[in-house]
Amino acid sequence: MLEIARLNGGSDCFELDFVKREATPEPAMKLGIRLHLAGLSLSDTISILDRLGVERCRTTVHNWVQKADLQPLGGANPDHVAVDETVIQLNDERFWLYAAVDTDTNRLLHVKLSPTRNQAITEMFLSELREKHLVDDAVFLVDSAPWLQAALHRHGLDYRYEKHGNRNSVERVFRELKRRTNQFSNCFSHAEADTVENWLQAFAFAWNQLI
CATH class of the missing domain: 3.30.420.10 (Ribonuclease H-like superfamily/Ribonuclease H)
Structure with a gap:
C-alpha cells in the first residue's frame, strides 16, 4: 500500500497553473491532490479537508487532479x-x-x-x-x-x-x-x-x- 506520509516532495513538487481560477487556497488543493493520489478515496480526502476547515465535494477534488495535469517527468536514462x-x-x-x-x-x-x-x-x-x-x-x-x-x-x-x-x-x-x-x-x-x-x-x- 502506498504510504501517504511518504508523498513528501513538499508543496513545490508540482505546480497548479489553474489555481487563479479556484476559490480554494492553493495549499489545500495541493494537499487534497496529494492525499487522493497517495491512496485515499475521494470521500476520505474531503473528510480530511473538512477537518481543516475546507468544505469541498468529491467532484471538486477529482477536478483538481484532472486540471493539475500531472505526469511522470522525462529525461531518465535507465539501464x-x-x-x-x-x-x-x-x-x-x-x-x-x-x-x-x-x-x-x-x-x-x-x-x-x-x-x-x-x-x-x-x-x-x-x-x-x-x-x-x-x-x-x-x-x-x-x-x-x-x-x-x-x-x-x-x-x-x-x-x-x-x-x-x-x-x-x-x-x-x-x-x-x-x-x-x-x-x-x-x-x-x-x-x-x-x-x-x-x-x-x-x-x-x-x-x-x-x-
Missing part, C-alpha cells in the same frame, strides 16, 4: 526497462494499460491507455517512451507477448525475455493500481477514456514521488 500491459475496465469496456518501469529505481517512465493491444499500438507507446527518455541503449525486459517483441525489434531496441526477476517491478505497479481501482469496484464508471488516462498519468506521478 533496464520492464514493459507490460494489463486490462483496465472502463464502464462496460476493456482497455489496455501499457506501462514502462525503470527496474533499478522502480519509477514509472510512461503509461498509455488503449482500447486494444497490437503491434501498432505498442510501437506508438515505444515511440512516446523514446521521446520522453533516453532508452535506446537500455535492455527491455518483456514477457512472451509477440506484439511487444515485434514492436521492440521494429524500433531496433534490445530486449530479453524474463518471466520473473527484475520484470516484477512493473507487476508491483499493476498490483498497486488494481488495489486503487478496487476502490471503484475495479472499474472506472461514468468516465471518458481521456479522463481515465489523465488520472493514470497522475497516479504514475504520485508513484514516482512515493518510492
Whole structure:
C-alpha cells in the first residue's frame, strides 16, 4: 500500500497553473491532490479537508487532479526497462494499460491507455517512451507477448525475455493500481477514456514521488 506520509516532495513538487481560477487556497488543493493520489478515496480526502476547515465535494477534488495535469517527468536514462500491459475496465469496456518501469529505481517512465493491444499500438507507446527518455541503449525486459517483441525489434531496441526477476517491478505497479481501482469496484464508471488516462498519468506521478 502506498504510504501517504511518504508523498513528501513538499508543496513545490508540482505546480497548479489553474489555481487563479479556484476559490480554494492553493495549499489545500495541493494537499487534497496529494492525499487522493497517495491512496485515499475521494470521500476520505474531503473528510480530511473538512477537518481543516475546507468544505469541498468529491467532484471538486477529482477536478483538481484532472486540471493539475500531472505526469511522470522525462529525461531518465535507465539501464533496464520492464514493459507490460494489463486490462483496465472502463464502464462496460476493456482497455489496455501499457506501462514502462525503470527496474533499478522502480519509477514509472510512461503509461498509455488503449482500447486494444497490437503491434501498432505498442510501437506508438515505444515511440512516446523514446521521446520522453533516453532508452535506446537500455535492455527491455518483456514477457512472451509477440506484439511487444515485434514492436521492440521494429524500433531496433534490445530486449530479453524474463518471466520473473527484475520484470516484477512493473507487476508491483499493476498490483498497486488494481488495489486503487478496487476502490471503484475495479472499474472506472461514468468516465471518458481521456479522463481515465489523465488520472493514470497522475497516479504514475504520485508513484514516482512515493518510492
